[in-house]
Amino acid sequence: MNNRLPLRARVAIYGLICLLAIPFVFPTWWMVTSSFKPVSDIFAFPPSLIPTELSFSAYRRVFELQPFAQQYLNSAYIAAVVTVGTLAVSSLAGYAFARIRFRGQHALFLVVLVGLLIPSEVTIVPLFQMFNSVGMIDTHWPLILVPTLGAPSVLATFIMRQFFITLPGELEEAARVDGLGRLATFWRIALPLARPALGAVAIFTFLHSWNLYLEPIVFLSTPEKFTLPQALTQFVDAYGGPMWDVQLSAASMTALPVLVVFVIAQRQFIEGLAHTGLKG
Amino acid sequence: MPVLTDNVAGRAEPRPAPGGTAASPRRRWWTSRRRDQLAGLLFVTPQLVGTALFVLLPLGLVVWYSLHEWNVLADTFDFVGTDNYRELVDDPKLPGVLRSTLFFSVGLVVFNLALALLLAVLLNQRLRGTVVFRTLFFSPVVVSLVAWTIVWGFLLQDNGGVNGVAGAVGLDGPNWLRGEWTALLSVIVVQVVKNVGLNMVLFLAALQGVPAELYEAARVEGASRWTQFRRITVPLISPTILLTSIITVVGALQVFAQIAVLTQGGPGTSTTVLVYYLYQQAFQFHQFGYGSTLSVLLFLIVLTLTVVQWRMRRKWVFHEQ
Numbered sequence: 001m002n003n004r005l006p007l008r009a010r011v012a013i014y015g016l017i018c019l020l021a022i023p024f025v026f027p028t029w030w031m032v033t034s035s036f037k038p039v040s041d042i043f044a045f046p047p048s049l050i051p052t053e054l055s056f057s058a059y060r061r062v063f064e065l066q067p068f069a070q071q072y073l074n075s076a077y078i079a080a081v082v083t084v085g086t087l088a089v090s091s092l093a094g095y096a097f098a099r100i101r102f103r104g105q106h107a108l109f110l111v112v113l114v115g116l117l118i119p120s121e122v123t124i125v126p127l128f129q130m131f132n133s134v135g136m137i138d139t140h141w142p143l144i145l146v147p148t149l150g151a152p153s154v155l156a157t158f159i160m161r162q163f164f165i166t167l168p169g170e171l172e173e174a175a176r177v178d179g180l181g182r183l184a185t186f187w188r189i190a191l192p193l194a195r196p197a198l199g200a201v202a203i204f205t206f207l208h209s210w211n212l213y214l215e216p217i218v219f220l221s222t223p224e225k226f227t228l229p230q231a232l233t234q235f236v237d238a239y240g241g242p243m244w245d246v247q248l249s250a251a252s253m254t255a256l257p258v259l260v261v262f263v264i265a266q267r268q269f270i271e272g273l274a275h276t277g278l279k280g
Numbered sequence: 281m282p283v284l285t286d287n288v289a290g291r292a293e294p295r296p297a298p299g300g301t302a303a304s305p306r307r308r309w310w311t312s313r314r315r316d317q318l319a320g321l322l323f324v325t326p327q328l329v330g331t332a333l334f335v336l337l338p339l340g341l342v343v344w345y346s347l348h349e350w351n352v353l354a355d356t357f358d359f360v361g362t363d364n365y366r367e368l369v370d371d372p373k374l375p376g377v378l379r380s381t382l383f384f385s386v387g388l389v390v391f392n393l394a395l396a397l398l399l400a401v402l403l404n405q406r407l408r409g410t411v412v413f414r415t416l417f418f419s420p421v422v423v424s425l426v427a428w429t430i431v432w433g434f435l436l437q438d439n440g441g442v443n444g445v446a447g448a449v450g451l452d453g454p455n456w457l458r459g460e461w462t463a464l465l466s467v468i469v470v471q472v473v474k475n476v477g478l479n480m481v482l483f484l485a486a487l488q489g490v491p492a493e494l495y496e497a498a499r500v501e502g503a504s505r506w507t508q509f510r511r512i513t514v515p516l517i518s519p520t521i522l523l524t525s526i527i528t529v530v531g532a533l534q535v536f537a538q539i540a541v542l543t544q545g546g547p548g549t550s551t552t553v554l555v556y557y558l559y560q561q562a563f564q565f566h567q568f569g570y571g572s573t574l575s576v577l578l579f580l581i582v583l584t585l586t587v588v589q590w591r592m593r594r595k596w597v598f599h600e601q
Contacts, residue, residue: 010407017402020395021416023473028423030441031431043439093327102320112327115335117586119534121555122579123338125345125562125572130338149330157327182319211425213537214555218563229426233541244434251427262422266415269422273478274485 028255035059035248042244058245059253065243066231067224068250075228075254078143079209085148086156086205087198094160095186099172109161115154120146121214128218142219143227147209156201163197164190200272210258228254339579345572352566364573376549377557380464384553385532387468392528393521395472396479401509403480404487414484418477425474429541432470433457436542460550463543467551471538475531479524486520487513519593526589533582554578 005013029049034042035058037051062068096102097109120127131142147153167190175185191198216230223234232254235246262269349360368374399417403410420428435441436456443453456466490513498508514521536555539545545552545560552560558578562571 005405005407013402013405013407014409017413020399020402021413023469024417024420024477026441027428027431027435027473028419030435031427034434043437089326089330092323096320096323100316100320100323102317105320108324108328111336112324112331115331117583118335118339118579119530119582121534121536121558122575122582123335123342124559125568125575126338126341127334128563129341129345129568145330146334149326150334153327154331154335182316182323186323207422211537213426213540214559217540218559229424229537232424232426232430242430242433247430248434251424251430254424255427258422258424259419262419263415266418267411270414270418270481274481 028259031248032252032256035245035252037245039245042248058249061243061246062235062250062253065246066226066234066250068231068253070224071226071228071231072253074140074225075210078140078227079206081144082147082209083202083205085144086153087202089148089153090156090160090201091191091194091198092186093157094162095164095190097157098161098164099167099190100182112154112157115151116158118151120151123151124214124218131219137219138221138225139219140225143209143212143215146215147205147212152205152208156205159201160194160197163194167193196272199268203269203273207258342572342575342579345569346576348569348572350567350569350572352568354566360569364570367570368573368577373549373552373557377552377554380549380551381533381553383464384468384535384551385529387464388471388532388535389525389528391468392472392476392479393525396476396483396524397521399476399480400483400487401513404484414481417480420474421477423474425537426541428474429470429538432466433542436466457543458547460547463547463551467535467538467542470542471532471535474538479528482520482524483517486517490516522589522593526586529585529589530582533578533585554581 033049033051036054036056037048038053038055038057041048041051093112097105097112127142127146128137131137136142171189171193172185175189180188211229212227213229216227220226220230223231226234228250232247232250235243235250237243346364347359347361349356349358349363403414403417437443438455438458442456446453454462456462494512494516495508498512503511533553534555535553536559539551539553539556540559543551545556549557554574555578558571558574561567561574
């Protein structure tokens with residue numbers, strides 16, 4: 001295949017790809033390098049791609065100005081709980097809708113699918129009121145319960161169902177011969193086979209929770225309870241202007257761990273997402 | 281297009297013999313059919329309860345609230361019938377908001393799909409190093425959304441990186457976030473670059489499913505590369521184009537954080553999309569009633585677009601058979 005394209009075409013394609021890659025790579029690079037620059041160098045022109053002297057003062061100030069370690073922990077534990085919870089809820093429901101026959105199945109599946117049509121932004125006012133009436137405002141409960149059980153998990157259930165449908169029908173037969181009940185069949189046979197789909201759902205769910213912004217700013221008001229996206233916008237000076245160096249340091253700390261995991265496992269990430277459930 | 285169209289009923293599944301081999305005569309009523317009935321219901325219960333509590337109930341409530349004059353600060357909650365909907369029609373800001381929403385969504389979808397397809401075609405050329413580039417183009421997807429937005433806010437400052445680069449090639453860049461059109465364009469570009477990797481990956485998977493013989497045949501008949509792309513590639517990946525366009529349109533209508541961080545809806549209402557306006561009304565001006573009315577409007581728009589796009593697939597999505 002390689003030699004089908006003439007050399008000039010290949011050079012042209014590489015050139016175009018490199019040019020297009022700039023806005024994808026440059027911002028992250030700029031964010032990380034600038035976070036180590038002294039404030040005076042951040043807006044320097046021409047911009048230096050590598051900091052000439054390393055300055056960690058902005059990183060220190062991140063932790064002085066906000067309870068950033070606590071906020072980091074908040075985001076991490078909420079995302080972890082939501083991911084595990086969504087995997088449990090969606091794989092159980094997805095398995096039942098795909099492989100168990102029970103009365104009311106079609107109607108119930110349609111009810112669940114309605115969740116795909118309702119972005120959570122639409123219901124933010126009543127959700128606020130509901131959690132307010134049970135005293136859960138300024139707690140993490142809304143950020144855990146709604147994604148795990150509400151609209152976002154419906155997409156996960158749908159993806160799991162699409163996956164379980166493709167498993168061969170001998171699955172149940174083999175399980176029955178072995179005398180397994182439904183739960184054991186699900187846990188010991190179906191779930192291990194569903195690892196790629198579970199991986200894709202886990203990645204989606206984690207990123208969704210990690211990026212949540214509207215919900216935290218609506219539900220939370222105490223800095224100790226903030227999540228990272230919310231915390232990142234709090235580094236402003238007395239006039240409300242952003243403290244760029246501190247913001248960039250906090251942003252780097254937020255972005256880098258996920259980015260590193262992605263680069264290490266990029267094949268599983270990308271191919272899992274491309275080949276599971278969402279493929280039309 | 282198996283997604284959403286295939287039906288639970290259409291799937292044949294081996295049924296256990298009545299009574300089951302494992303059941304003893306004494307407990308024959310406890311058939312595998314009954315057991316499945318119970319297991320099925322139990323398995324879907326968490327998802328069902330969640331959908332009822334956090335999707336359907338709030339959807340009902342939002343319609344109910346939209347019929348009320350409800351100011352949270354003043355603690356008023358009065359039934360006013362369709363007054364909020366009349367206010368919607370008369371709201372002098374709403375045309376601007378809808379215009380911004382339309383331009384933002386259309387710009388986002390067109391730019392996103394075109395770029396995703398271009399990148400997928402380029403990376404599908406089986407050149408060396410495409411895996412590296414695929415990783416690079418996908419990487420913004422995993423960068424924290426607000427972190428990404430903050431960096432772009434920084435780069436788009438009048439004296440920021442974008443104008444630095446523009447200046448280096450002799451251009452005098454505008455103050456991006458302060459002009460109406462440049463602000464809208466900036467928000468679109470920031471969002472497209474962030475998420476285009478997802479659609480690119482879906483397109484790549486679809487492109488790899490197009491049989492190579494079709495291109496061979498087309499070449500034999502002397503079709504140009506452009507004709508091959510239009511007549512073979514596009515029809516064969518049209519189910520993916522439909523799927524990605526639905527995901528992207530609905531996603532465009534949900535964009536909030538980027539706007540809150542980059543422009544706060546300004547200048548004027550040039551980047552005030554519907555979700556941002558609804559947030560302002562409900563949580564900054566404390567008008568829960570009117571905010572709910574805007575939520576209903578948002579829901580109707582999402583619903584209409586999804587149904588229309590779904591209908592369209594009959595017209596232009598290619599089906600093998």
